[in-house]
Amino acid sequence: MQIELSAVHARHPALRPEAPDTLRGLDLRIGAGEAVALIGPSGAGKTSLLQLMGAALPPCQGRLLLDGQDPWRSGAAGLRALRRQLLLAPQTPPLPPRQRVVTAVLAARLPQWSLARSLMSLLRPQEPERALAALEALGLGDKLWERVDRLSGGERQRVGLARALVGEARLWLVDEPLSALDPTRAAEALELLLRTARARGVTLVASLHHVELALRSFTRVIGLREGELMFDRPAAEVSPALLSALYAQHESELLQPLASPEPPVVAPVPLTCR
Numbered sequence: 402m403q404i405e406l407s408a409v410h411a412r413h414p415a416l417r418p419e420a421p422d423t424l425r426g427l428d429l430r431i432g433a434g435e436a437v438a439l440i441g442p443s444g445a446g447k448t449s450l451l452q453l454m455g456a457a458l459p460p461c462q463g464r465l466l467l468d469g470q471d472p473w474r475s476g477a478a479g480l481r482a483l484r485r486q487l488l489l490a491p492q493t494p495p496l497p498p499r500q501r502v503v504t505a506v507l508a509a510r511l512p513q514w515s516l517a518r519s520l521m522s523l524l525r526p527q528e529p530e531r532a533l534a535a536l537e538a539l540g541l542g543d544k545l546w547e548r549v550d551r552l553s554g555g556e557r558q559r560v561g562l563a564r565a566l567v568g569e570a571r572l573w574l575v576d577e578p579l580s581a582l583d584p585t586r587a588a589e590a591l592e593l594l595l596r597t598a599r600a601r602g603v604t605l606v607a608s609l610h611h612v613e614l615a616l617r618s619f620t621r622v623i624g625l626r627e628g629e630l631m632f633d634r635p636a637a638e639v640s641p642a643l644l645s646a647l648y649a650q651h652e653s654e655l656l657q658p659l660a661s662p663e664p665p666v667v668a669p670v671p672l673t674c675r
């Protein structure tokens with residue numbers, strides 16, 4: 402799915418009238434099948450931009466087009482139809498606590514199913530093999546019948562990603578998909594998302610706090626700060642100076658060094674047994 406933003410401003414409905422717009426004057430074009438990383442300090446507007454692209458937050462000025470169609474001028478049925486074609490994955494997937502993992506993953510099949518089949522799936526999960534394949538790819542094959550509230554934070558996050566894999570959305574908007582994963586799992590999960598998106602021609606926009614991973618894995622990186630686009634460049638052109646300006650006064654968030662440093666020399670720790 403192609404995304405086009407022209408001079409877009411957006412603000413959350415709960416903002417005080419005197420507060421500035423959350424997103425300000427964004428011009429952006431993302432082609433169908435492209436993969437783009439969104440980076441920027443906390444509060445920069447990454448989540449808001451994903452919500453805007455996912456037709457969950459309307460522009461208050463300017464225009465958003467998804468595949469050439471303005472979701473906010475498509476009527477209620479048109480808006481629903483567009484939303485069915487995209488997946489907006491929040492940082493913490495809203496999973497009902499007592500639900501089985503299989504049912505939570507298969508929720509992404511609902512747009513493809515009739516109402517009768519959707520209701521039937523609540524009693525007897527339909528197409529469980531799809532959920533199993535997605536979970537296995539994410540290293541969670543043994544959790545298919547587990548209850549969601551018995552999973553760790555990182556496992557829940559992977560259940561959220563499994564939803565993307567079983568669905569048929571043409572646009573994946575994923576917010577911090579790796580925040581609860583250890584570095585190895587994070588890199589593997591991101592690689593899986595990118596590979597699958599590429600194979601299916603899905604457009605992928607992911608917000609990432611892990612800057613080094615964003616630069617290593619994506620060819621295009623967008624830097625957002627205070628609701629404005631600071632840069633939109635090939636990853637190879639994102640210099641340390643650009644990153645310093647992007648994260649100025651938020652340096653602590655720029656945790657990962659750009660170049661891999663020498664591995665630290667770890668001194669042996671004496672242990673005393675009593």
Ligand SMILES: Nc1ncnc2c1ncn2[C@@H]1O[C@H](COP(=O)(O)OP(=O)(O)OP(=O)(O)O)[C@@H](O)[C@H]1O
Nearest residue numbers: 413414415416423442443444445446447448449450
């Ligand atoms: N529902 C809301 N109502 C009012 N203001 C909001 C709402 N959600 C976000 N904001 C404000 O919009 C601005 C951008 O927030 P957003 O969550 O988009 O940033 P972010 O870059 O995703 O941050 P983080 O990296 O911490 O998740 C912030 O100032 C935030 O306080």
